[in-house]
Amino acid sequence: MSETLRLARDLISRPSVTPEDAGCQALLAERLERLGFQVEIMQIGDVANLWARRGSASPLLCLAGHTDVVPTGDESLWTHPPFVPTEDAGWLYGRGAADMKSALAALVVACEEYLSGHPNPDGSLAFLITSDEEGIAVDGTRAVMERLTDRGEHIDMCIIGEPSSSETLGDTIRVGRRGSLSAELTVLGKQGHVAYAGLARNPLHELVPALRELTEIHWDDGNAAFPPSSFQATNIHAGTGAMNVIPGECQLRFNIRYCTEQTMEGLQGRVEEVLDRHGLDYRILWRDVGRPFLTAEGRLTEAVRTAVQEELGVAPTMSTAGGTSDGRFIAPRGAQVVEVGLLNATIHQVNERTPIEDLDRIKNVYRRAIEMILGR
Numbered sequence: 001m002s003e004t005l006r007l008a009r010d011l012i013s014r015p016s017v018t019p020e021d022a023g024c025q026a027l028l029a030e031r032l033e034r035l036g037f038q039v040e041i042m043q044i045g046d047v048a049n050l051w052a053r054r055g056s057a058s059p060l061l062c063l064a065g066h067t068d069v070v071p072t073g074d075e076s077l078w079t080h081p082p083f084v085p086t087e088d089a090g091w092l093y094g095r096g097a098a099d100m101k102s103a104l105a106a107l108v109v110a111c112e113e114y115l116s117g118h119p120n121p122d123g124s125l126a127f128l129i130t131s132d133e134e135g136i137a138v139d140g141t142r143a144v145m146e147r148l149t150d151r152g153e154h155i156d157m158c159i160i161g162e163p164s165s166s167e168t169l170g171d172t173i174r175v176g177r178r179g180s181l182s183a184e185l186t187v188l189g190k191q192g193h194v195a196y197a198g199l200a201r202n203p204l205h206e207l208v209p210a211l212r213e214l215t216e217i218h219w220d221d222g223n224a225a226f227p228p229s230s231f232q233a234t235n236i237h238a239g240t241g242a243m244n245v246i247p248g249e250c251q252l253r254f255n256i257r258y259c260t261e262q263t264m265e266g267l268q269g270r271v272e273e274v275l276d277r278h279g280l281d282y283r284i285l286w287r288d289v290g291r292p293f294l295t296a297e298g299r300l301t302e303a304v305r306t307a308v309q310e311e312l313g314v315a316p317t318m319s320t321a322g323g324t325s326d327g328r329f330i331a332p333r334g335a336q337v338v339e340v341g342l343l344n345a346t347i348h349q350v351n352e353r354t355p356i357e358d359l360d361r362i363k364n365v366y367r368r369a370i371e372m373i374l375g376r
Contacts, residue, residue: 011101042143065129175337264291293328303369
């Protein structure tokens with residue numbers, strides 16, 4: 001059994017459903033300390049975070065990821081128990097096998113192999129690992145980056161082991177992500193009996209024209225790096241449950257995934273202009289989920305692309321598609337950020353799994369990228 005597979009199995013066996021870490025970071029910390037890393041556990045609220053650094057010279061290359069996983073759902077639907085890592089027909093099954101405990105194992109083993117032959121790299125190495133990536137993402141990487149900035153620590157380059165691959169290992173490298181802006185809108189009306197509509201004010205009727213306009217806005221055409229921005233209503237609720245009562249208020253939740261053609265402030269202003277023009281009595285609670293970022297061509301992108309090409313024989317696509325990641329908290333602090341990892345076909349699903357052979361293949365990509373950045 002390879003060391004990468006052994007460590008991945010150990011991590012998967014720990015039921016670290018967000019924001020629980022279930023001892024994963026302690027396991028990783030022990031290995032990193034043996035390599036000479038100075039390990040710091042930052043417990044922030046219910047969230048465990050690990051910051052480990054080896055060296056003080058520039059550049060600082062950070063290897064990042066998360067130990068938390070999403071809930072399993074109905075475990076009876078799984079072919080194998082989700083927290084019993086199982087090898088079956090060339091696949092490793094278990095919650096976190098693809099997202100992203102196997103990649104964490106590969107990052108750590110790649111670092112071990114690199115340092116065994118290069119104990120004095122031309123720069124520094126760090127690990128940033130959280131148990132709050134799959135959750136609300138407030139006390140995880142976001143909070144750690146604030147602390148690092150406050151004490152003057154700066155990450156130059158960061159490789160995140162998120163499952164970026166689509167059809168074959170290494171076919172996609174994420175070099176950016178769209179911004180994500182969410183909101184909870186409450187439209188106020190006046191409750192009343194449906195037979196006496198003149199004595200009430202239906203907030204659903206008032207919301208619908210405004211919502212239709214918001215869904216029909218052409219926000220932008222995107223650009224060379226990003227697809228167009230998109231508004232999506234995700235939840236609407238009103239009423240007491242009775243058929244004969246006009247609701248006194250209604251709630252709408254929505255999200256805007258936006259490219260670098262937009263700003264968060266500009267989007268908020270445009271939405272509120274529509275609501276005001278339709279005469280709604282409303283309150284709105286905005287949530288800045290993450291700003292868009294794009295890593296330009298440079299030392300990091302070249303190293304990771306070359307590592308994929310040399311180790312896997314694949315010419316990767318440089319992409320900004322997909323959802324959000326913790327890169328949204330690292331990149332705005334001035335770091336170059338890329339995401340490269342395992343296949344994402346089964347992430348968050350029942351029977352999450354990854355090809356066993358891919359574990360050491362992605363480990364080799366990580367080791368090769370480290371060599372190209374910090375020296376052979």
